Amino acid sequence: MSTTExxxxxxxxxxxxxxxAARRILKKMRYAEATVTVVDPRSYMTYQPFLPEAAAGSISPRHVVVPLRRVVRGAEVLTGRVTTIDQDRKVATISPLVGEAYELPFDYLVIAMGAVSRTFPIPGLAEQGIGMKGIEEAIGLRNHVLEQLDKADSTTDEEVRRKALTFVFVGGGFAGAETIGEVEDLARDAAKYYQNVSREDMRFVLVDAADKILPEVGPKLGQYGKEHLEGRGIEIYLETSMDSCVDGHVVLKNGLEVDSNTIVWTAGVKPNPALSRFGLPLGPRGHVDCNEKLQINGLDYAWAAGDNAQVPDMVGRKAGNPNAWCPPNAQHALRQAKVLGDNVVAGMRGFPQKEYSHANKGAVAGLGLHKGVAMIVMGKVKIKLKGRLAWYMHRGYHGMAMPTWNRKIRVFADWTLAMFLKREVVSLGAMETPREEFYEAAKPAPAPAAPAQEKAKAS
Incomplete structure (x- = not known):
C-alpha cells in the first residue's frame, strides 16, 4: 500500500x-488528482449472469472473471476486507488476507459490496447447501454433479444411487431457473457416456415460495418457462418452501420428502451484512440509503450503487409511483457505476452532480442450450420472445455486457467452439483437496507392530 498526500x-x-466505478473515476480524473484504492477479498470481479453457463461447462470459468489489477491500472488494489469504517475520523479498518489489520484514511468513499445469499435458519442448509454467487461455487457445482453420476454408475446400492441422482434447487428466480436449466442439460449430455445412468434415472426438483418462476420476465413468459422446464422432466413445486435438509434428507412444506446429495440454494440475495458496521444510514432491508444522485444520505463525501444500495427509481417516481426503487440487477449496476464515477469526480471538484435515471430495457434468461425467454422494452412496447431467438438475445446481451474486450472475445470463442465440439464432461473434484494424494504419499509410515514375543515379555 502506497502512502500519498x-x-x-x-x-x-x-x-x-x-x-x-473505479475505471470511470480513473478515466475522468486529471493526472495525480487523487489516489483510487479498491479493496476486495478477491483479486478479481465475477460476472454473475454467466455462472450458470460456467457450471454447465459452456464457458471456461477463467473467462467469467476479470482480474482487477489488470483492468483498473493506476489504482491500488488491496486484497482483504473492510471490517469497520469510522465516519467521524474517515478511517477504514482493513483486514488483509494475511497479517494484522490496519487503518486506512480516506477522503471519499464508494460502497460497492454487492449482495450475499439470503438464507434462513433451516436445519442442514449450512452443511448441505451449495450457493451460486461466486465462480468457486459454479465450479464446485459442476464437479459435484458429475461426481454424483460417477457414484451412481459405480454403485450397486440402490439407495446411494437414488440419492446421488436427485438434484434439488431452491429458488425460481433468474439464478435458480437458469442454473437448473443448464445443469439438467449438462447431466443429460453426460449420461450418454455412462453405462448404468440415463436421464430417466435422474430426478430434478425446483422449489419456490412464490406462485411463479422467473417473475422478472412477466407472468406469461414465466409460465412458458415453467412449462418448458416441466417438459424436460423437472418437477416444480410453487408456493412451498424447504423445512429441513439434514444429511441430505429434504423435507418440503407441502409434505414431499426426498433424499439428495445436491441441494442448490438460489432463494434470493440480501445486502452484505458488513454494512451494519460502517456507520451508514440503512434502509429497512439493510441497503445503504441513497438519493437520486447515488450519494449516501447525510454524507456528502460518500456514494453507493448496485445490490447493496437503495436507489430511487426516478423513472417510476416521475410516472407516479413515489415508492419506486431500482431493482438489483446487472442492467442498473452497470449504468449506476458510470454515473457514480462521474459524480465522485464532480463532487471532488465541487461541481454539480448528475441524477441517475434509467428506464427498464427488459430482461433475458437462458434455460439451457438453445432455450430461453426474453422481454425487450422499447418505449411503451414490450416484445416477448421465447425459445432459440430469446436464447440468442440472452447470449448477445450478456456477451456484450461482459467487462473488457479481452473477456468478451474469450467468451464468444468458447461459444463458437461449442458449436463444433462436444461438451466436456470431466469432473475435477480433486481440485478441492489437491494435496490429498501427495499427503498420503509423503506422510510417515506407521511404526511396525511389536512382535508377539516382545508383547508377551512386556506383559
Missing part, C-alpha cells in the same frame, strides 16, 4: 459496480 477515494468492493 493526494486525496484518497476508497472503493469498498471490486464487483461489477466497484470495477466500473
Amino acid at each position: 493526494r486525496p484518497r477515494i476508497l472503493v469498498v468492493g471490486g464487483g461489477y459496480v466497484g470495477l466500473y
Whole structure:
C-alpha cells in the first residue's frame, strides 16, 4: 500500500459496480488528482449472469472473471476486507488476507459490496447447501454433479444411487431457473457416456415460495418457462418452501420428502451484512440509503450503487409511483457505476452532480442450450420472445455486457467452439483437496507392530 498526500477515494468492493466505478473515476480524473484504492477479498470481479453457463461447462470459468489489477491500472488494489469504517475520523479498518489489520484514511468513499445469499435458519442448509454467487461455487457445482453420476454408475446400492441422482434447487428466480436449466442439460449430455445412468434415472426438483418462476420476465413468459422446464422432466413445486435438509434428507412444506446429495440454494440475495458496521444510514432491508444522485444520505463525501444500495427509481417516481426503487440487477449496476464515477469526480471538484435515471430495457434468461425467454422494452412496447431467438438475445446481451474486450472475445470463442465440439464432461473434484494424494504419499509410515514375543515379555 502506497502512502500519498493526494486525496484518497476508497472503493469498498471490486464487483461489477466497484470495477466500473473505479475505471470511470480513473478515466475522468486529471493526472495525480487523487489516489483510487479498491479493496476486495478477491483479486478479481465475477460476472454473475454467466455462472450458470460456467457450471454447465459452456464457458471456461477463467473467462467469467476479470482480474482487477489488470483492468483498473493506476489504482491500488488491496486484497482483504473492510471490517469497520469510522465516519467521524474517515478511517477504514482493513483486514488483509494475511497479517494484522490496519487503518486506512480516506477522503471519499464508494460502497460497492454487492449482495450475499439470503438464507434462513433451516436445519442442514449450512452443511448441505451449495450457493451460486461466486465462480468457486459454479465450479464446485459442476464437479459435484458429475461426481454424483460417477457414484451412481459405480454403485450397486440402490439407495446411494437414488440419492446421488436427485438434484434439488431452491429458488425460481433468474439464478435458480437458469442454473437448473443448464445443469439438467449438462447431466443429460453426460449420461450418454455412462453405462448404468440415463436421464430417466435422474430426478430434478425446483422449489419456490412464490406462485411463479422467473417473475422478472412477466407472468406469461414465466409460465412458458415453467412449462418448458416441466417438459424436460423437472418437477416444480410453487408456493412451498424447504423445512429441513439434514444429511441430505429434504423435507418440503407441502409434505414431499426426498433424499439428495445436491441441494442448490438460489432463494434470493440480501445486502452484505458488513454494512451494519460502517456507520451508514440503512434502509429497512439493510441497503445503504441513497438519493437520486447515488450519494449516501447525510454524507456528502460518500456514494453507493448496485445490490447493496437503495436507489430511487426516478423513472417510476416521475410516472407516479413515489415508492419506486431500482431493482438489483446487472442492467442498473452497470449504468449506476458510470454515473457514480462521474459524480465522485464532480463532487471532488465541487461541481454539480448528475441524477441517475434509467428506464427498464427488459430482461433475458437462458434455460439451457438453445432455450430461453426474453422481454425487450422499447418505449411503451414490450416484445416477448421465447425459445432459440430469446436464447440468442440472452447470449448477445450478456456477451456484450461482459467487462473488457479481452473477456468478451474469450467468451464468444468458447461459444463458437461449442458449436463444433462436444461438451466436456470431466469432473475435477480433486481440485478441492489437491494435496490429498501427495499427503498420503509423503506422510510417515506407521511404526511396525511389536512382535508377539516382545508383547508377551512386556506383559
